[in-house]
Amino acid sequence: MIAIKKSDEDELTVAYKEIAIQKEENEKLLAALKIAKNELAFQIEEKGKRAEELSIANKELVFQNDEKEKRAAELTIANKELAFQNNEKEKRAAELTIANKELAFQNDEKEKRAAELTIANKELAFQNEEKEKRAAELGIANKELAFQNEEKEKRAAELIIANKELLAFTYISSHDLQEPLRKIQTFVTILLENENENLSESGKNNFQRMQLAAGRMQQLIDDLLAFSRISTTELTLEKTDLNKIIEEVKTELRDTIQEKQATIEATELCPANIIVFQFRQLMYNLISNALKFSNPAIPAHIIVKSRIVKVSKLNNENLSPEKNYCYITVKDNGIGFEPHFSERIFEVFQKLHGKDEYAGTGIGLAIVKKIAENHNGTITATSELNKGAQFDIYIPA
C-alpha cells in the first residue's frame, strides 16, 4: 500500500473528490432525510391527530347512528299511530259524511217546519190578539160581576140578619101569644062547665066553636114555635142509634098507632150523626104524617130504613160526592099525593087537604125540611095518589 503510484494518486484525488461529493451528497441526503424524517414525523403526528379525529368522528357517527335508529324506531311507532289515527279519521269522516247528510235532511225538514210554524205563529198571534180583546172584555165583565157579587153578599148578609130577627120575632111573639090564648080557652071551658045550665044551645055551640078555633090557634103557635126554634137553637151533632129515636117516637104516638092499627117496621137502621131532639121531631113529624094520611081501608104500614151510601151515584146537586151519607127512607101505604105536589108540601102553611078533612097547620113538613137542612142534608118526597108516599133523607154520615 505504501507505494502509491501517480495514477493512483489521481485516482485517490478523484476518489477523494468523489468521496467528498458523496459526503456532500450524503449530507444533503441526511439533511433531506432529516427533513423527510421531520416531515414524516409531522405527517405521522398529523395522521395520529387525524386518526384520533377520525376515532372521535367515528364514535360520533356511531352515536348518531344509534340515535337515528332510535328515531327510526320511534318514527315507526309514530307512523303506526298516525296510520291508526288516519284510519280513525277516515272512519269519522265517513260517519260525518253520513251525519252531514242526515243533518242536511233534518235541516230541510226544519225549514219546512219553520215555514209551517211561521204560518201557525201568525195564526196564533191573531188568535192571541183576539184573546186579549176577549180578556179585556172579560176583565170588564168580571169587575161588573165582582161588584154584583159584593152587592149580593151584602144583601145575603142583610137577609141572614133579617131572617134571624124574623125568627126571633116569630119565637117571641108566638111565645107571648100563648098565654092570652090559653086564658081564653080556660075561660071558655069554665063557662061551658060552670054555666052549662044558663047557656042556650046556640050559646053552647058558639062557645064550642070558639074553643075549636082557639085550639087551632094554639096548634099554629106551637108549630110556629117549633119551626122558629129549629133555626135559633145551637147545633150539636151526636152519633145516635136511630132505633132509639124511632122507639121514642113510637111511644109518643102509641095511641094513634093503636087507633090506626098501624105497624111500624124499623129493622135496618144505622147510627147517624144527628141533633137528637131535632131529629126526633123530624121522625115524629114524618111518622105522625104517615099515620094521619093513612088509607082508612087498610092497616097503616110504615117502613123506616137507613144505610150509609156514597152520594156520587145519586146525582143530587145539593150533596157532596166525596162524602158518605146516611140515607134514611120513610115509606108508607097511605093516601099519598099527586107527584106535582112533591115540593110544595115542604113549604110553610102548605096543605093539600081542608082542615076539616085532616087537621094540621101545614108546618110539619116545613119543620122536617128545615131539620134536614140543619144537618146539611136534603129531603125529597115521591108519591102518587093512593099509592103511598116515600120520603128520602140524606144527611152526612
Place this chain on the structure above:
Amino acid sequence: MVLEQLNILLADDDKDDRFFFKMALDALTIPTQFTAVEDGEKLMEYLAGNAHQLPDVLFLDLNMPRKNGFECLSEIKRNADLKLLPVIIFSTSIEQEVVNRLYINGAQYFMRKPAEFSQLKNIIRHTVQLIMQGNISQPAKENFVLTIQNSLAI
C-alpha cells in the same frame, strides 16, 4: 107518710092564673090550705118568714117580674132550710132545654098550664095526690114532665 091536709103555695104573677088555680083546687074536694104570692121576691120573703112551717108543695111559675122562677128554684135548692120543699114548675110553654135545666136544678115536676079547665083540674089533682102519697124526691128524668095523659092514667 100520708098527709091529712095539704099546704099548697102558688107563686104566679098572673091574676087569672091564680084565679084558675084556686078555682080548680076548690073543685077538687081535697082538704088543702092554699096560699098565693105574686112574684119571686114575695115568694122568697114568704118562705123566709115561714121556715119552720113550710108548705108541703110549691107551684112555681117561671116568668115573673123582679125575680123569676129559675132564680127562686136555685135559691130554694141552695138553702139548707128550704131545699127539701118540693117545687113543681107551672109554666105556659114547654121547651126541652128549659125542662133539662129545671131538672138539673132540682125541680120535682114540670107541668104545662093546660088550656082546658077540666085538664087543669086533672093535672092539679094528680100532682096533689102524688105529693100526698109522699112522692117528694125527684123522679127519673122521663117522669119529670107531668102531662095530661099521665095524670089521666092515675
